[in-house]
Amino acid sequence: MSADFQYCILGGGAVGLAIAYQLSQHSSVLLLEQHDLFGSETSSRNSEVIHAGLYYPAGSLKEQLCLRGKELLYDFCQRFDIPHQKIGKLIVAQQANDPKLAELEAKAHSLNIPIRRLNKAELEKTEPEVRATEALLSPSTGIIDSHSYMQALAQQAERQGALLMLNSRFIRSEQQSEYQSVNIETSDGEYQLTVNKLINCGGLYAQQIAQQSQLDPELIPPLYPCRGHYFSYQGKNPFQHLIYPLPEANLAGLGIHATIDLGGQLRFGPDTQYLTSGELLYQVDEQLREKFAAAIQRYYPQLSADQLQPDYAGIRPKLHQQHETTADFIIQPDPQGHALHLFGIESPGLTASLAIAEYVVKWARS
Numbered sequence: 444m445s446a447d448f449q450y451c452i453l454g455g456g457a458v459g460l461a462i463a464y465q466l467s468q469h470s471s472v473l474l475l476e477q478h479d480l481f482g483s484e485t486s487s488r489n490s491e492v493i494h495a496g497l498y499y500p501a502g503s504l505k506e507q508l509c510l511r512g513k514e515l516l517y518d519f520c521q522r523f524d525i526p527h528q529k530i531g532k533l534i535v536a537q538q539a540n541d542p543k544l545a546e547l548e549a550k551a552h553s554l555n556i557p558i559r560r561l562n563k564a565e566l567e568k569t570e571p572e573v574r575a576t577e578a579l580l581s582p583s584t585g586i587i588d589s590h591s592y593m594q595a596l597a598q599q600a601e602r603q604g605a606l607l608m609l610n611s612r613f614i615r616s617e618q619q620s621e622y623q624s625v626n627i628e629t630s631d632g633e634y635q636l637t638v639n640k641l642i643n644c645g646g647l648y649a650q651q652i653a654q655q656s657q658l659d660p661e662l663i664p665p666l667y668p669c670r671g672h673y674f675s676y677q678g679k680n681p682f683q684h685l686i687y688p689l690p691e692a693n694l695a696g697l698g699i700h701a702t703i704d705l706g707g708q709l710r711f712g713p714d715t716q717y718l719t720s721g722e723l724l725y726q727v728d729e730q731l732r733e734k735f736a737a738a739i740q741r742y743y744p745q746l747s748a749d750q751l752q753p754d755y756a757g758i759r760p761k762l763h764q765q766h767e768t769t770a771d772f773i774i775q776p777d778p779q780g781h782a783l784h785l786f787g788i789e790s791p792g793l794t795a796s797l798a799i800a801e802y803v804v805k806w807a808r809s
Contacts, residue, residue: 446622446637448473448606450807453613453652454644456486457589457793458785460596460607461800462642466807467605473638474600475611475627477648482593485646486793488725488757489671490702490712493517493527493585494791495556497534497547498690504772504802509791510554512798513583516592519797523595525588526705532584532685533566535575535742543689548579557582572681574744584685588705589793616641616656616782623781640807641782647723647760653784658777664770664786667761671713672727674735674751680709681743688742699738710754711739717765718758727753762787774799776806783807 448471452459455476463474478484493516499505520527536544544560551558559580561569566578597607614626614633622637645652653663680703688698699711714731718724736748762770772795773786783806785799792799 446639448636449639450642451475451623451625451636451638451640452642452644454646454648455481455597455607455609456484456644456646457482457593457596457796458486458788458799459642459644460593460600461796462644462803463600463605463607464596464603465797465800465804467600467603470807472600472605473636474605474607475613476607476609477612479609481597481607481609482589484723485757485759485789486593487589488755489589489790489793490673490700491587491589491704491793492532492685492702493529493587494794495532495551495581495584496554496791497551497556497558497581499791500769500771501550504774505791505795506554508772508795508798508802510556511801512791512795515797515801516587516794517585519595520587520592523599525592525595527585527587528705529583529585530684530703532581532687533561533570533573533578534581534687534689535566535573535578536689537575537741539576541577541689544577544579551579551581570682570684570686572745573686573742575742580684586685586703586705587793613645613652613655618657618779618781639781642803642807643782643784644788646788647758649760649784649786649788653786656777656782658775658782658784662775662777663784664762664773666786667764668718668723669759669761670716670718670725670756671759672716672731672735672756673710673712673754674727674732675754676709676711677750677752680707681745682709686742688738699735701739701743711735711751712754713757714738715765717761723758725756725758727756729753759789760787761789772799774802774806780809
């Protein structure tokens, strides 16, 4: 007797859908998403940037999977006509010969990431409204319609035979001989089914899912939810590129940057606000406007605070506290090899999603 499905994926964000797309090419796949839309949390509440791979610790999963994921994502967008644009990004410094800028430039060269340094005159010609002493231009950075991307992943997975279920919540799993018994709750009630392997892509709920699937608590890293807010810009977009300040200390965040959507709308964000309560709330406090304006005016002095309007917020499933060095992705198999748990899949998770899926497929077939 065989299991109902070879693989059960928990979580229908960009990473879960990418895994479903790749695994369903050769295997039977069930994906469960607890909400009524795919990717309604972290995957769609971000800057929608295709990252070049400049920022991450050498040799880390974030670095490796971002570099590989960028290639795969651009290719997927071309093949399936996903709206995207290789718009390019400027990382701006307010002082000459800034060591942080030099460090990013050296890193780009070491990883064969296209990069170009601009002096003040070149920067003024490229982006007249930006005030900075020098900058790095990253031409391989892009923007993507994350909703269209996830919709395409879901459609392709379903065409390959995957079953994708919305409004379906994982309750628990137990190992029974060679199969796992999985209990789920749907709008029609509670069901039990069997699978060979479980893949936890629960994002903000990954730790909770790991507990419900009896993973050793010592293998479950603590979760530090971190909200990032965005403000939209009221007025004509003055920029041709994404504009980023130098990253925050310990890579706690990439600074309040200027991002542009595919419709040309300019918005600014995110900041970093660690949540102290267990509630995952997405409101944007208008009182943050002045803080945002002060940060933006360092590189865009013409900005007036009243041009900023609260837009949306996202919550990142960080694995480090505010003053700690940024943590890497953790992709943790259970000791028996029956389940794989993905923890801390924040930025560059969207860019890396197809590369993470490749990584998971290798585990699944091992």
